[in-house]
Amino acid sequence: MSTFTLHQGSAPLLVSCPHDGTALPDDIAARLTDKARRVPDTDWHVARLYAFARELGATVLVPRYSRYVIDLNRPPDDASLYPGQNTTGLCPLVGFDGEPIYRDGMAPDADEIADRRERFWRPYNEALAAELSRIRAEHGGALLWEAHSIRGVVPFLFDGPLPDLNLGTSAGASCSADRQARLEAVLQGQDDYDWVANGRFKGGYITRHFGDPQNGIDAVQLEISQRCYMDEDSFEYDEGKAADLQIVLRAALETCV
DSSP, X not given: OOSEEEEOOSSSEEEEOXXXXXXXXXXXXXXXXXXXXXXXXXXXXXXXXXXXXXXXTOEEEEESBOTTTXXXXXXXXXXXXXXXXXXXXXXXSBOTTSOBSBOTTOSOOHHHHHHHIIIIIHHHHXXXXXXXXXXXXXXXXXXXXXXXXXXXXXXXXXXXXXXXXXXXXXXXXXXXXXXXXXXXXXXXXXXXXOEEESSSOOOOHHHHHHOBGGGTEEEEEEEEEXXXXXXXXXXXXXXXXXXXXXXXXXXXXXXXX
């Protein structure tokens, strides 16, 4: 069974949702705490939120498995993306609340982590590379849109509430200045959501690794505070909130396409 689903589109746009997956292999689920088996740190409903992107001709890549199996948006060597700050790793041992996700003595060892990297991490990132190569060959360039969301207040990871919309371009290294300016103009032109560019979230491994604006590949990450489109406690999708947010998301993607 494939570890991800891929919808190939016709536009120079690839939407990646690396933390949307919720599945857990049985052998891993049996070792998690009761709380962790609910996979609370999922980027809930992100693929659903961006379903409209297919209408724009986007290619969409969505994993099947939870970030608790392996984090597809972390470097394969597990180097910290934010040195000196609390974070979670390639195969997380703690959740966003800082609490262990494995029962005592049941965390993966180095061999298991290496196996997960081959089984889950590598196929997703190789698919990203292949699709970006295909899109650039067909269109002369490509935009990689990293679609993420997170609970709006997570004290273990950052102080205070996050802005509603958090745009990351690796401080301008992963995206052309023109593209970033157009995206910021969209965010500046709406009044419903507060936003920041390259604040707490500057883009994860995928944005930083694949973004290559000098060679025609722009990569951006948008981290959305989940309060904007769902109930953060029940994890339920809110159709009304989501519809309002999709107006802004569509405008952002349309200016890119």
